[in-house]
Amino acid sequence: xxxxxxxxxxxxxxxxxxxxxxxxxxxxxxxxxxxxxxxxxxxxxxxxxxxxxxxxxxxxxxxxxxxxxxxxxxxxxxxxxxxxxxxxxxxxxxxxxxxxxxxxxxxxxxxxxxxxxxxxxx
Numbered sequence: 001x002x003x004x005x006x007x008x009x010x011x012x013x014x015x016x017x018x019x020x021x022x023x024x025x026x027x028x029x030x031x032x033x034x035x036x037x038x039x040x041x042x043x044x045x046x047x048x049x050x051x052x053x054x055x056x057x058x059x060x061x062x063x064x065x066x067x068x069x070x071x072x073x074x075x076x077x078x079x080x081x082x083x084x085x086x087x088x089x090x091x092x093x094x095x096x097x098x099x100x101x102x103x104x105x106x107x108x109x110x111x112x113x114x115x116x117x118x119x120x121x122x
Contacts, residue, residue, distance in 0.1 A: 008100030
C-alpha cells in the first residue's frame with residue numbers, strides 16, 4: 001500500500017516522501033477467508049474534515065501528527081521545498097510537520113473535500 005509522508009526535516013524545511021506499507025494475508029475475521037492486513041499502530045482520536053470549494057488554508061502546520069484519508073474532492077498541497085502535489089479520493093497522507101516552515105493547502109475543483117482523519121501519538 002502506498003502513501004505520502006509530509007514532514008519537516010531538522011532545519012525546518014517541509015518535504016513529501018513516498019512510502020509503502022506491507023500488507024500480509026491474515027485470518028483477520030474467521031471464518032471469513034484471509035485478507036491482506038498491515039501492521040496496526042496506536043491512535044488517539046479520529047474525525048472528519050470537509051473544507052468547501054475555494055477554501056485556502058495558506059501556510060500552516062498540522063495541529064497533530066495525523067493520517068488523512070481522502071474520500072472525495074481534491075486538495076493541492078505545497079511544501080516549503082517548493083514541491084506541489086494534488087491528493088484526491090483514494091490518497092493517503094501521513095502529516096507530521098507540527099513545526100518548521102509548514103505547508104500550504106487549498107481545495108481545487110468545485111466539490112467539497114471529505115477527509116477521514118486519524119490522529120496519532122506524538
